[in-house]
Amino acid sequence: MAATNLQKNWKDVSHGSVDLTRVTNVSFDLGGQNQGFAGDNDIFNSVVVNMMNSPTASVTTGDPATLMAIAPGTDATLSATHIDAKGATGGDIIYVLTNAVAQGGQTSGGHAEFGTATMQFMAYAPDGQTNPLSFTRSA
Amino acid sequence: MPDPTPIVATPAPAPAVSPAATPTAPAPAPTIPTPDALLIPASMKKGATQRERADTVCSLAESILGAKPGQTAFITVQPGGWMFARFDFNDKLGYPTVGPPPHGDRYVWKTQPSGIRYGYLKEKANA
Numbered sequence: 001m002a003a004t005n006l007q008k009n010w011k012d013v014s015h016g017s018v019d020l021t022r023v024t025n026v027s028f029d030l031g032g033q034n035q036g037f038a039g040d041n042d043i044f045n046s047v048v049v050n051m052m053n054s055p056t057a058s059v060t061t062g063d064p065a066t067l068m069a070i071a072p073g074t075d076a077t078l079s080a081t082h083i084d085a086k087g088a089t090g091g092d093i094i095y096v097l098t099n100a101v102a103q104g105g106q107t108s109g110g111h112a113e114f115g116t117a118t119m120q121f122m123a124y125a126p127d128g129q130t131n132p133l134s135f136t137r138s139a
Numbered sequence: 140m141p142d143p144t145p146i147v148a149t150p151a152p153a154p155a156v157s158p159a160a161t162p163t164a165p166a167p168a169p170t171i172p173t174p175d176a177l178l179i180p181a182s183m184k185k186g187a188t189q190r191e192r193a194d195t196v197c198s199l200a201e202s203i204l205g206a207k208p209g210q211t212a213f214i215t216v217q218p219g220g221w222m223f224a225r226f227d228f229n230d231k232l233g234y235p236t237v238g239p240p241p242h243g244d245r246y247v248w249k250t251q252p253s254g255i256r257y258g259y260l261k262e263k264a265n266a
Contacts, residue, residue, distance in 0.1 A: 003190060003194075005186075005187075005188035005189075005190040005191050006188070006190075007189075007190070030216070032218070050218045050219075053218060077228075077229075084190075091190060093189065093190055093193055094211075096213065096228045098228060098229060125231065126231060126235040126236065126237070127231045127232055127233035127234060127235055127236060127245075128233070128236050129217075129231070129232045129233050130215060130217070130223065130231040130232045130233070131215045131216055131217055131218075131223070133215065133216075134213040134214060134215045134228040135193060135213070135214055136193065136197055136211045136212060136213045136214060137190060137193045137194050137197055137211070138211070139209045139210070139211050
């Protein structure tokens with residue numbers, strides 16, 4: 001079956017050696033910070049420059065214990081696979097966020113509802129140049 | 140009376156041949172060493188969906204980098220309109236800024252006629 005080019009659900013989510021299951025949401029943000037410049041008689045920015053980038057990620061899971069056990073400050077690679085909508089071979093997109101530092105987690109659970117936990121990660125680039133977020137599609 | 144010495148025609152010396160006139164086989168086209176990484180212009184992404192765009196770039200990178208069966212290239216979108224492609228997502232463009240030397244760029248970049256930059260690891264060149 002050819003890839004649908006649509007993605008549905010996540011699998012193989014991990015932060016270092018910690019496998020995260022019952023994942024209900026994963027998000028990645030490139031965290032670009034632009035700054036505009038205007039001078040003279042400009043009424044719009046005449047130049048916009050990407051000044052800094054701070055990639056982040058967020059994982060929500062129905063397994064609060066595992067996620068909340070990741071201590072803030074833990075530095076590891078966050079991986080997640082966005083599955084092809086119809087499970088086609090080669091249709092998955094694999095994301096990898098290197099040097100993803102756990103920032104903090106929140107957990108909650110309402111009455112008669114499943115408990116959830118969400119953790120945010122902030123990534124850095126040891127060389128100051130390479131975007132920590134990489135992607136590929138499955139073979 | 141002895142027979143006269145037979146006259147044997149001395150063959151004329153072969154004309155000098157200019158080296159330039161000697162046909163030679165054409166020189167083989169120089170081969171470009173397989174790069175360790177690529178910087179691909181973002182304009183080379185093709186496709187209407189995210190996965191299609193990822194597939195075109197990954198396939199291009201894998202063909203140039205020489206992927207083994209089942210091996211996939213990891214792509215990083217860099218500010219400035221470039222995509223950094225290599226097999227190991229832990230590979231960075233430069234050495235860590237903190238810590239002992241070396242510092243600076245890890246690759247030597249050669250721009251190809253296609254616009255793609257081929258990167259060759261400096262540590263391999265110095266080995």
